Amino acid sequence: MCLIIHKPAxxxxxxxxxxxxxxxxxxxxxxxxxxxxxxxxAQQGMRLDDLLGxxxxxxxxxxxxxxxxxxxxxxxxxxxxxxxxxxxGLWLMHNGSIRQLRPSxxxxxDTAELARLLGELLAGLTDAQARATVRSEAFARLLAPLVKGxxxxxxDRDGVVRLGREWHRVAHxxxxxxxxxxEVSNARTWRPRCPQAWRQxxxxxxxxxxxxxxxxxx
Numbered sequence: 148m149c150l151i152i153h154k155p156a157x158x159x160x161x162x163x164x165x166x167x168x169x170x171x172x173x174x175x176x177x178x179x180x181x182x183x184x185x186x187x188x189a190q191q192g193m194r195l196d197d198l199l200g201x202x203x204x205x206x207x208x209x210x211x212x213x214x215x216x217x218x219x220x221x222x223x224x225x226x227x228x229x230x231x232x233x234x235x236g237l238w239l240m241h242n243g244s245i246r247q248l249r250p251s252x253x254x255x256x257d258t259a260e261l262a263r264l265l266g267e268l269l270a271g272l273t274d275a276q277a278r279a280t281v282r283s284e285a286f287a288r289l290l291a292p293l294v295k296g297x298x299x300x301x302x303d304r305d306g307v308v309r310l311g312r313e314w315h316r317v318a319h320x321x322x323x324x325x326x327x328x329x330e331v332s333n334a335r336t337w338r339p340r341c342p343q344a345w346r347q348x349x350x351x352x353x354x355x356x357x358x359x360x361x362x363x364x365x
Contacts, residue, residue: 148172149229149242151298151332152213153314159207161325162199165215168337169195172215175228179212179238180205185304187238191228212302214240217336221256231262234269236303237277242332243297243312261299274304281308298332 150172154160169176176198177191190201198213205211214229221227230238241258248257248264269277280286281301287310290299294311301308314330321339331337 153330154211172217174216174218222254240300
């Protein structure tokens with residue numbers, strides 16, 4: 148399923164939150180930042196210690212995107228970590244599954260295949276034309292059936308384009324106040340630390356069990 152965390156400018160990302168999320172998404176990490184020239188840059192790795200060290204080195208006043216991978220399709224290796232380079236200056240992160248895309252190469256993931264196809268789609272365009280294309284209504288409508296239920300982020304010098312699912316903002320009862328309001332791509336692949344949230348989740352699970360048990364017995 149994976150997890151994407153959006154670090155806004157002026158906010159750090161809680162290391163304990165990242166460690167918790169890593170337990171369910173331990174198959175590699177990637178970070179996108181923007182340099183002084185506004186060009187996006189990517190850093191990737193396979194070890195939690197390297198990720199935590201990299202997060203500590205990020206300037207707090209700059210935005211960043213963090214991806215933690217949970218492999219469902221494709222090999223577990225550095226090549227399959229996000230982000231994927233679509234074309235020079237354009238990177239892609241994905242949270243979800245695109246079952247309609249069968250990877251063209253063994254060991255590749257559906258996200259790697261999506262990045263490859265988008266690269267072909269945008270081939271021959273100037274950088275300015277590519278940036279305009281990924282922000283067009285036609286592009287969003289073309290990809291909508293493919294990415295439905297997923298979140299796809301495209302990062303370039305003009306910022307981030309989000310396709311598919313909306314962000315989830317971490318609520319006050321889901322984590323320490325240091326993470327409140329931070330945007331994440333889902334609320335399922337990280338563990339809320341708040342006991343109240345755990346009690347609610349357990350109560351919901353028991354209710355679903357009783358509900359389905361009653362339906363099967365009917």
